[in-house]
Amino acid sequence: MDEKQHRIAFAYFLENWTFSKDSSDYLRANGEKITPEEYRSDMKGSVFCPECSTPLSRAPEIAEIFTNERTAHFRHKGTYKAIYCSLRVSRAAGLQYHSEEEARRAIQNENLVLIGGWAENPPEIRDDDDADLEFRQTQIVDPDGPMTEMPLGRHIGRTVLLPTKISSVLAICRNFDKNIHRAFYFPDSQYALHLRSILYDVTRLIDSELPERGNLYFGKIVGFSRLSHRNIIYLKVENFPELKIYTYPRFDERKKIDSESVGRVLLFYGIVSDKGEGVPRCMTTTWGQYSLLPKQYEKFLPWYTSN
Ligand SMILES: [Zn+2]
Incomplete structure (x- = not known):
């Protein structure tokens, strides 16, 4: 949440594509999504930024046997400094929008997503036999969500009322490869941040220093238990014995x-607290607050520990 993080989850690898000559749409449609860990030295010169399309390099350039691979990341090149890219600028205090028009344009271009709150209940679906239906339906993105207030740049000290679109973690998970490089503004945020900078690996949590604010967390499911009124999803943690996510059985059935979900990754938005009882937990209350992440996107997460 606060530490500097590498924002580029993946680059596009495409041979014989040239920046400023060939079309970016072509790159996005045909490039292969490569994480820094998947980079090989023969890809040199053929990996490009998912936002500005300029060539990227990987640091370290050659993976050495004893290098800690988790620190590998993609970097912009100095040659293209003049090309603006939100994934390049290093701003400790989030993304700044200097005018209402700029913020509206970012929303229109789908570079910025505002979340007004979490849907209490799932939308209605007709066929609940299909496990993927929940992901495929279109109505999970609310086209006319409520307006929410977002502050503009820190020095402007003004807020603007803007429309919200997404009201479920499911919708974030559904197009996760697109969302990972977008900026998000959550209900109780101070400013908009790239999704990758917001996502917080629960293995980083320390029970004596639990954040008081809500956040978007992710973790690997290690257990599941069914109670009469609640279910408990257990996530893998490192610094205390267990982390329990309380959910409602009817929502879990729907999801x-x-x-069988042990081993999968759960994304949830909420406050992790020990309520003075020594066992950190998160009590979810709405359907919109949590979702499984499709397996193919797990490699785009900012994992803190190897898993
Ligand atoms: Zn870029």
């Missing part, structure tokens, strides 16, 4: 979350 196909059960003991």
Whole structure:
């Protein structure tokens, strides 16, 4: 949440594509999504930024046997400094929008997503036999969400009322490869940040220093238990014995979350607290607050520990 993080989850690898000559749409449609860990030295010169399309380099350039691979990341090149890219600028205090028009344009271009709150209940679906239906339906993105207030740049001290679109973690997970490089503004945020900078690996949590604010967390499911009124999803943690996410059985059934989900990744938005009882937990209350992440996107997460 506060530490400097590498924002580029993946680059596009495409041979014989040239920046400023060939079309960026072509790159996005045909490039292969490569994480820094998947980079090989023969890709040199053929990996490009998912936002500005300029060539990237990987640091370290050659993976050495004893290099800690988790620190590998993509970097912009100095040659293209004049090309603006939100993934390049280093701003400790989030993304700044200097005018209402600039913020509206970012929303229109889908570079900025505002979340007004979490849907209490799932939308209605007709066929609940299909495990993927929940992900495929279109109505999970609310085209006319409520307006929410977002502050403009720190020095402007003004807020603007802007329309919200997404009201479920499911919608974030559904197009996760697109969302990972977008900026998000959550209900109780101070400013907009790239999704990758917001996502917080629960293995980083320390029970004596639990954040008081809500945040978007992710973790690997290690257990599931069914109670009469609540279910408990257990996530893998490192610094205390267990982390319990309390959910409602009817929502889990709809989301196909059960003991078979062990090993999958859960994204949830909420406050992790020990309520003075020594066992950190998160009590979810709405359907919109959590979702399984499709497996193919797990490599785009900012994992803190190897898993
Ligand atoms: Zn870029």
